[in-house]
Amino acid sequence: MNKDEQLARLLRLKRYEKPDPEYFDGFLDSFHAYQRKAIATQSAASLIWERVGTACSALRRPSTAWAAVGAYAAVMLLIHVWPAPDHAAKTTLVISGAPSARPPAPTNQTPTPETFRSWPTALPAGETIPVSDSPGLKPPAPGKRRTAEQSQDLQNVIGPASTEGSTAEPAKK
């Protein structure tokens, strides 16, 4: 007899560990008493929770039920809590401050929406810069070209055209 068979034989001995026969004779009565006591003391919430638990175990695979609940909760969380995409975040900064002598320092900071609101950002196609609001800058009269001085003033305000896409930090006022 090998060790597996000997072990199986030893474990089978445990079948003989039984309570006294009187235990099962009186079990039904003690069970009825237990039921009455349980009904009197158990709260409605615990009963509902217990029924949900039993229903889940009846699905054979409780993990599947919990996975489904988890997936549903995750989707609902994404729908309700995830912030709506900010239009400003997709735009590109094309206006910078007056050009300085040194190149703008690179920064890892993401500009906050307030920054974008206080500084013009993208220029949708077809729109022009409202240069007429800038102090000291007058639009040329219709049919007339800007003078060289006017063009330089305009460059000082809006910066060179090659700054499109730059992440340069706007100059402080």
Add this chain to the structure above:
Amino acid sequence: MADAVLTDKQEDRVLVERAQEGDCAAFDTLVLKYSQRLYALIYHMTSHREDANDLLQEVFARAFRNLKSFRGQSGFYTWIYTIAVNLTLNFLKKRNRRRMLSLDDVDSGIQHDGEFLELTATSDPVREAGLNELQQHLNEALQKLSDDHRAVVTLFDIQGMPHAEISRILGVSEGTVRSRLHYAHKQLQAHLSNYLT
């Protein structure tokens, strides 16, 4: 044998249907029918008579309260065994968190059943050891297993249940059942080496 099992299942189905319609006597019949087997299952998983008694009452109380939700997709036998195993595993988790079961608490009373004595008399190492000592060592070895491994050993080795039925009760694959059994047997062989030649 297959006919007997089928008849047994049909009998259970009739009793369950009657109990679902409010016949308490039908449920009492089911209680009487399964109390011994379920007591043995819970007792071998807990190694504690008082705990086994309390848990057995709770198993039947839960089954009674949830009988309406039983649709008969599995046998009543499998369903109530599932309740018993899950309830006992939950209880053991709480007990293990609260305190480890002292080996002094492990049950050491044994029935001096004639068949048991005859069985033990055929094995030299077992005969040499006292019966109580043997039972103590068996229970201690079982308590050293994890709860999941002990459940599989109890269902397979002590209750003689087939792998397929165990996998249905525990909600795991048959491969997992076999793997747990293999590991548990290795551990038990190490703990009970004095009794194995």
